[in-house]
Amino acid sequence: MASENIPSRLERVIECKQGAVRAVRFNVDGAYCLTCGSDKSVKLWNPHKGILLHTYSGHGYEVLDARGSSDNSLIGSCGLDKSVMMWNVSTGEALRKFRGHAARVNCVAFNEESTVILSGSVDTTVRIWDLRSRKNEPIQVLDEAKDAIMTVAVSAHEILTASLDCYTRIYDLRNGQLVSNCIGESVTCASFSGDGQCVLTSTMGSSIHLMDRETGELLSQYTGHACKEYKVESCFTSSDTHVMSGSEDGYVYCWDLVKTTLTNRLEHTGSQVVHSLSSHPSQPYLLTASLGQMWLWSAQSQDKESI
Known part of the structure; x- marks a missing residue:
């Protein structure tokens, strides 16, 4: 039933050993990934080989999100301690700690040049x-926003935010x-499609919406999964041909x-x-x-040899 180009084969399960894993993120070229833990750490992995490369410790409470910069030299992370931290990838050194949010910081994102980092918080602001x-x-x-910012994404000159106030917002930085x-x-999650023409949103009503970026027109809706109590993320596949989402039913x-x-449907056993x-x-992982x-899925088992 699954397409040959869609991740459906479980390649490996990695025990992250950092408490609950709050978020998992590929880096910009997909060779590495980050996990955010309830033990206050961020970990850098080669998921294709199951190798832990570095642990970054310095947050005061649970880490909720992390992203790698476009040149893979920096990691930005955020969490329950209301702060945004910048890390040197190779040395593990904490370079900066940005404070200013009045509540926990749910999400971070670099701009394409990695000259700024954006953070979204329960305090309803993006900084x-x-x-x-x-x-x-x-x-x-x-x-x-009138309620918590759950995700923030950047595409070229636009910033996309998702909020529990039921709105997505797109800020066009060129014309203000x-x-x-x-x-x-x-709304718990929002993302741009690969071509930047569509926006995918996940809601607490167990529905996912595909919308035209320019007009906001609802193009499609996807249901069947469960999302009523937790922040459950969705995303496009690398080919933009399918929509994938987590669920509260495992x-x-x-x-x-x-x-x-x-x-x-891919089952997370247990x-x-x-x-x-x-x-x-860029590849079907x-x-x-x-x-x-952390679980790694692939379209075909031999694909991992190309990484």
Whole structure:
């Protein structure tokens, strides 16, 4: 039932040994990945070989999100300690700690040049921090949301945010415009498609929406998974042909993007909630996180030899 080019074969399960894994993220070229732990650490892995490369410790509480910079030299992370931290990938040194949020920081994202990092918080704001400046104050604060910011994403000159106030917002930095779209349900996750033309949103109503980026028109809707109590992430596959999502029932769901039909369910044996996932940027691999584990899925087992 699964497409040959869609991750459906379990390659390995990695015990991360950092408490609960709050988020898992491929880096920009997909050769490495990051896991965020309830033990206050960020870990850098080669998931294709199952090798731990480095542990970054310095947060005061659980780490909720982390991202690698475009040149793979920096890691940005955030968490329950209300801070955003910058790390030197190779040395493990903590380079900066940005404070200013009034509540936990749920998400971070670099711009494409990795000159700034953006952070979204339960305090309803997105703060933009300049990595080239020695100043520790944000250079801009986006405060239009009325509830917690759950995800922030960047594509070229646009910033996409998802909030529990039921809105996604796209900030166009070229002309200073803001486009807000009411989804009708609290939004826990939002992402741009690979071509930047569509936005994928996950809601607390157990539905995923595909919308036109420019008009906000609802193009498709995907259902079947469970998302009512937790932040459950969704993403496009690397080919932009399918939509994948975690679920509160211990499965990863996969739908055909155009037909909206469910094409596969990947079972996380022994798991209750699959809450975080990350699609490889160019190849048919998927990372998923549940409890204290990271799972690597591939379309074909021999693909891992090309990494």
